[in-house]
Amino acid sequence: MSENNILKIENLRKVFDDELEVLKDISLSVDRGEVVGVIGPSGSGKSTLLRCATLLTDMTCGELSYMGEKIVWNGADGRSVYADKKTLKKARSKFGLVFQNFNLFPHYSVMKNLIDAPVSVLGIEKSKAKEKAAELLEKMGLSDKADAYPCQLSGGQKQRVAIARALAMDPEILFFDEPTSALDPELTGEILKVIRQLAQEKMTMVIVTHEMSFAREVADKIVFMDGGVIVEQGAAKDIIDNPQTERMKRFLTKLGEK
Amino acid sequence: MTFGVMLSQLLSGLGQTCLIFALTLIFSLPLGLAVCAGRMSKFAPFGKLVKNKKDCPKFLKALGEAKPIRAIFSFFIAILRGTPLMLQLLVVCYGPYYLFKVNLSSSWKFFALIIGFVINYSAYFAEIYRAGIESIPVGQSEAAQTLGYSKAQTFFKIILPQMVKRTLPPVTNEVITLVKDTSLAFVLTHDEMFTIAKRISAAKTTFTPLLIAGLFYFVFNAIVAFVMTKIENSMKYYE
Numbered sequence: 001m002s003e004n005n006i007l008k009i010e011n012l013r014k015v016f017d018d019e020l021e022v023l024k025d026i027s028l029s030v031d032r033g034e035v036v037g038v039i040g041p042s043g044s045g046k047s048t049l050l051r052c053a054t055l056l057t058d059m060t061c062g063e064l065s066y067m068g069e070k071i072v073w074n075g076a077d078g079r080s081v082y083a084d085k086k087t088l089k090k091a092r093s094k095f096g097l098v099f100q101n102f103n104l105f106p107h108y109s110v111m112k113n114l115i116d117a118p119v120s121v122l123g124i125e126k127s128k129a130k131e132k133a134a135e136l137l138e139k140m141g142l143s144d145k146a147d148a149y150p151c152q153l154s155g156g157q158k159q160r161v162a163i164a165r166a167l168a169m170d171p172e173i174l175f176f177d178e179p180t181s182a183l184d185p186e187l188t189g190e191i192l193k194v195i196r197q198l199a200q201e202k203m204t205m206v207i208v209t210h211e212m213s214f215a216r217e218v219a220d221k222i223v224f225m226d227g228g229v230i231v232e233q234g235a236a237k238d239i240i241d242n243p244q245t246e247r248m249k250r251f252l253t254k255l256g257e258k
Numbered sequence: 259m260t261f262g263v264m265l266s267q268l269l270s271g272l273g274q275t276c277l278i279f280a281l282t283l284i285f286s287l288p289l290g291l292a293v294c295a296g297r298m299s300k301f302a303p304f305g306k307l308v309k310n311k312k313d314c315p316k317f318l319k320a321l322g323e324a325k326p327i328r329a330i331f332s333f334f335i336a337i338l339r340g341t342p343l344m345l346q347l348l349v350v351c352y353g354p355y356y357l358f359k360v361n362l363s364s365s366w367k368f369f370a371l372i373i374g375f376v377i378n379y380s381a382y383f384a385e386i387y388r389a390g391i392e393s394i395p396v397g398q399s400e401a402a403q404t405l406g407y408s409k410a411q412t413f414f415k416i417i418l419p420q421m422v423k424r425t426l427p428p429v430t431n432e433v434i435t436l437v438k439d440t441s442l443a444f445v446l447t448h449d450e451m452f453t454i455a456k457r458i459s460a461a462k463t464t465f466t467p468l469l470i471a472g473l474f475y476f477v478f479n480a481i482v483a484f485v486m487t488k489i490e491n492s493m494k495y496y497e
Contacts (some may be wrong), residue, residue: 018311056400077309089406097404103397106496107419117405117414151497180443 001104004032005068005174005234006094006204007053012062014048014228022048024228027064028172037209037219043249046208046223050177053206054097055088066094067172093122100178102158104150110137110161111146116167122169129168136164140194151231156187163194164181174198176207192218212255224248260269264458264467272474278440281460282375285345290374290383296331297384298391331384334493338381343440347374351446367446375439382432389426391417423493434479441475 007030016024023045030036038046049056053064059080064072071091082088105113105126113198114133137143140160150158159179166174176195180188192214198205199218209215215222215236222239224232224247228247232248244251308314308322338346351370354360394417402412441452455471458464 018313054404056403092404092406095404097401099397099401101395103395103401104414105398105401107423110474117407120411120415138292149496243281 003161004033005070006030006032006066007061007206008065008068009049009053010063011074012049012052013060013233014045014052014057014065015060020100022228023052026225026228027222027235028203028230030206032204034204034221035219036206036221036223037215038206038213038225038226039188039209039215039251045228046225047177049225050206052176052210054095054175055092056097056202057251058082066091068134068186069228075090087106094151094172095170095175096171096173097175097177098159098162098166098179101157102162102182104158104165107152109146110142110150110153113150113161113165115164117165118168133164133168135159136167139197140164143189155183156190159183159187159191160194163191172205173206175222176205176209178210180209180211212240224251226230226251261466265470266475267454267458268451268467268470271449271454274443274448274450275440275452275474278371278375278443278448279437280440281372282379282436282440285372285376286379286383290387293335293380293384294332294387294391296327297335297388299325299327299331300338301325301327303464335381337382338378343378343439344445346378347371347442347445347450348376350374356491367448371443371446371448375436379432383429385429386425386432387421389428390421393424394420411493423467423496426486426490430483430490433482435487437482438479441471 005176007028009026009028012026012028013021015021021049025140026045027199028036028049038049038052040046045058048057053153054061054248059072059213061074061080062072063070063074068086069087069091071083071087072080079152094141106115108116111133114136115129118129134143134146137146140163140165142157142160145153146163150161153161159182161172163179179195180191183191188211192211195205195214196218207215217236219236221233222236223230224239224245225241226247231245232243239248240252243252302323304324306318306322311319311322314322324454347370350373351367354362359419375432398416399412399422402416407415440450443450444453444456447453452472452473458467
């Protein structure tokens, strides 16, 4: 395993209630600085993959490591076994997740949204956390919104705060679950701009998205999923401009990209 | 009996009414949270028995899904909401004697009164809290979880404050009902305002004390409503 490996998922299977197999056999590896775009039709398992990787949904079978440390592995019965609480907590500090519908804490001001977890989870000094939060807000173009409450912000501003909140934890990798799906096209642009900037700064990211041209532009690697399996993966431009499988070709045609 | 004497007797009872009201709230509001936790418990001790949910006998699947703590609390809530509070007060007060032949001191009546009120109201508060908690989008706990908050932190920092805001109107309803329910203390002949009003009314064959008591309840509730609206407004800064 290379030292630059941030996330490694091996042979992930997810079966809901032992009946509905949503992910069949997914293996995915993400190296430092890599931007991976996950695309595919609705119901293909993209979001479940992200939820398994971020420990929001339990894996049925398969293994998961962050920075070379295994936190989920296959037990004797072939089912996933999770590491102890402490190890999982440590693993959680390695990643950040940006949701489709932001999930900001409505009762906290923007500033408190950004500093509360660093202070009460990581134990960072409040003044230091505030400094960092101010920097992040400036980067997001939201310096004037530090004292605002989420309900006073537009969708695009909310999502930028959500990205800043994730970044405030200093994650090694950032996951995006359809970050622009709840936004109108105008606001989508401002989020894509932020993600583009993060990519330039070599932030490791996994982005589930429907924005095909954006994925092609910003991602190093594209993963195309359908029916719970990875149908194709490879360099972004190859995959989108020159799809190998019929399934992918059909998907792209439907989207009107080709 | 002059009007002044009547009034001073009623006012002395008002003190007891306020005491029952305050003690019931102080204990039942937090106890409701504990009952709510029990009612929402996901503890399923036999879940491990089910290896594969698809191919397993029906009874085993049902056993695996059984949540005993939730069932117990659901049952108690059903009893407490499904029977008259007046009966519950009588059971708490006289049950120990009739069931176990325990001789209780005269001060027991007051304790029985408070215990009865507290348990009954905690059942109602628990269900209000549950509705509040379940109305909060699951994304809130998921966001907290991915940020590394512990379960306790997630509840007390993220869920509870939002729950309080959402449940204030129904809680206000219950608090107002409680002001009036304190009058049920008359079944244990505890000297609160209503008991005294009834006694004077019967002795002097006059309706006046009951009307005055009614006016006191009305003013008491006007104050409660005013205070609760103030608290609600203080949480209007976010949506």
